[in-house]
């Protein structure tokens with residue numbers, strides 16, 4: 001039997017670097033397409049797909065998707081601060097690029113479209129947000145994900161099945177490391193700077209999920225019968241992984257006791273504060289278990305930081321902080 005063919009957009013990103021290897025291990029032929037915003041920022045060498053294109057998803061045509069069974073669409077301006085840098089670009093890539101790719105995929109006869117959405121769509125909530133909770137976008141990034149979901153829904157029919165993976169905040173080790181995500185940032189600070197300074201009182205809630213577990217959820221959904229997830233939003237994570245920022249900092253403090261912890265009195269500088277219910281994903285995928293809890297993910301990353309000698313210069317530089325690299329990429333050379 002021929003291998004199933006998956007196209008992964010954003011395969012040279014933090015999550016994509018896990019997804020390529022996992023899809024190949026699961027027996028897929030993988031085509032990766034990525035603009036390469038973070039080329040040169042590799043921490044270790046990411047796995048190669050079978051075919052690799054350095055292209056903008058907005059330039060793909062139906063012919064490019066000929067023979068593809070499933071699209072895993074990760075390419076994006078990938079967090080709230082980056083989204084605020086240029087809201088027009090955020091909309092153009094995160095909504096416009098998603099809908100363009102979905103349209104060309106549908107025209108090419110691709111049946112499944114797995115979209116990397118985000119729990120950021122919930123913004124600030126009092127109760128654990130289910131997929132039916134009111135959406136409350138507090139940034140251009142969150143708005144772009146909501147708009148992409150609703151326009152994707154209009155394309156759903158008996159031949160084309162989109163799914164919206166509303167991922168919790170990712171953390172952990174990846175060949176395309178990011179330290180601009182809360183748990184990774186706090187651990188990186190402990191290792192590189194010898195202290196952990198939380199810029200708030202640490203009270204906001206944030207659900208976490210390891211980047212490799214997000215990739216595993218993509219594979220599980222790609223492998224599942226289409227009816228199970230057709231035109232549906234799914235929160236990706238686990239109920240046991242809702243933390244206050246303070247809890248995350250304290251876990252980091254326990255792992256790196258030499259690094260003193262401090263908090264400020266400010267309630268928050270980032271208005272997002274949400275706990276999320278992952279009951280729907282657990283019900284639809286009862287055999288799926290996260291491979292990483294917070295401690296295991298932090299311990300693995302700490303080991304990797306120590307092996308590679310992660311430094312203050314690494315912490316302060318652009319290589320592992322998407323916003324800093326993107327800013328430099330979007331600034332014309334003549335302006336620098």
Ligand SMILES: NC(=O)c1ccc[n+]([C@@H]2O[C@H](COP(=O)([O-])OP(=O)(O)OC[C@H]3O[C@@H](n4cnc5c(N)ncnc54)[C@H](O)[C@@H]3O)[C@@H](O)[C@H]2O)c1
Pocket residue numbers: 009010011012013014015016033034035036037038055056057058073074075076077078079093097116117118119166167168169170171176178181322
């Ligand atoms: N990391 C998280 O905590 C998190 C949480 C929820 C959702 N998500 C979503 O998951 C996806 C992947 O996140 P990540 O952390 O791996 O991000 P990342 O920034 O590490 O990777 C995104 C990749 O997309 C590529 N890209 C951007 N615009 C492109 C375009 N127009 N054409 C082709 N490639 C393009 C970039 O070059 C980059 O390699 C994103 O859609 C993000 O919004 C991430």
